[in-house]
Amino acid sequence: MNEFNEYFKSAFTVDNIIFGFDEGDLKVLLINRGEEPYKGKWALPGYFVYPNEDLDTAAKRVLEELTGLQNVYLEQVRTFGAVSRHPFGRVITVAYFSLIKISHYNIQPSSIAKKAKWHSVSQVEDLAFDHKEILGACFNRLKWLVRSRPVGFELLPPKFTLTELQHLYEAILETELDKRNFRKKILSMNLLIDLDETQEGVAHRPARLYKFDKEKYEKFLAEGFSFELKESKKKEKKPRKKVRANLA
Amino acid sequence: MNEFNEYFKSAFTVDNIIFGFDEGDLKVLLINRGEEPYKGKWALPGYFVYPNEDLDTAAKRVLEELTGLQNVYLEQVRTFGAVSRHPFGRVITVAYFSLIKISHYNIQPSSIAKKAKWHSVSQVEDLAFDHKEILGACFNRLKWLVRSRPVGFELLPPKFTLTELQHLYEAILETELDKRNFRKKILSMNLLIDLDETQEGVAHRPARLYKFDKEKYEKFLAEGFSFELKESKKKEKKPRKKVRANLA
DNA sequence: TGGAATTAGTGTAAACTGTACACTAGCTTT
């Protein structure tokens, strides 16, 4: 297999876009570049893939070195490999994103982590390389994902209010949602556990706290449910005969 | 930038899964491997990415060498890079798929193309490497895609009947569809041009022929319409005030 | 040549889902 290394000798990396949610805003962790090219610019966290390391493993390593976090939601998005995307040579990058609970994030002692800072996704401009495009692709995938599966919880603290959850969806989808319809829909998934607790220290009526029923969700997944946000656990109303599937 | 080539020196390839539609069945073009490893097994078409070649370009090259076709629908799906996916060394592969009109395909004179053969997607078993998994990922993406955008036409000849179109959707979605509902939905997209022609040489009532209105579709896309299959061109019924977006 | 065979083509009603919309409840602050 000596043709290996003849055709492709360039650098191979992963970028791991780290999303968080804070102050009602979707955030992304960016690194201030300390070296050329693009010295001083903000860039997405990433690193080379080691020869004996799977891609997912490399992405997790990037995350952990930056945040100390493990067991985090991770999604591969797309691979960017335009010939001239790096001015110093050919670099091919597999883009991932991670969803973390920003409250669990502690700045790490590594030199790279010290250069990291949260930015509002909506205000990011002018990143190094083609990182703006990569961020856009990841953000779009996240938008799609949040409509398809209950991943929003990955970004919230374990206990949250429905209003917080709604603000999260609004931040990701970049739209306003109707409060009553949102609650109806979310509660109809039957994946929230009402903790029978309320907020404390707020200067108004305190809201109920909920947590995500991860066990139930994973049971559903294991049973092969596709689990769109659409699906509602209805109680066997009129079981009308269904012989054929239909579109959309 | 001498760190290049220190971390990652392995092979970098694209696979391009070529889908076609024939005899009411979704087909995939597979190559019979003439060499180790997996000699004699069926495999997905793919090749190394050249150093000065974009990923999409490499995928198009793979397609063209095999089929002679250009300007074909191409979609990047996912990158496969498990350490041990190739027994002879580290190989990272970006998986693409292409949708071609099988009637336009002519066997090419190259030696590789002579080893290519169409297989029913539903009957594929036991491919080389992790190609079964790659095929599965591409097929799933195609399923999603066909519900989101009118790409099915890429797989049909320029003139087709509604029944042919329905069979295509059924093959991709692996389900039966209701004839009347399917027609209603497809026609409500307003993207089919009724050619005022009918089939010839069939032993029953001939069906009307349609073609896909590509110009109209591209105009919509350019205007930023998301264009889900769901969208129907309704004629401004009761324009009820809408102040807020809602979920799903 | 007429009837059998085959596929094309068509509408409606009921169920379900999505959307718009406004008031009361409960807590804190002054």
Place this chain on the structure above:
DNA sequence: AAAGCTAGTGTACAGTTTACACTAATTCCA
């Protein structure tokens, strides 16, 4: 005790999806 703030709740209408069965047009064959 009133003002300020956010939580929490239901209903009606519009739109979409689904189930379902007969007539129409052509060829084939006896």
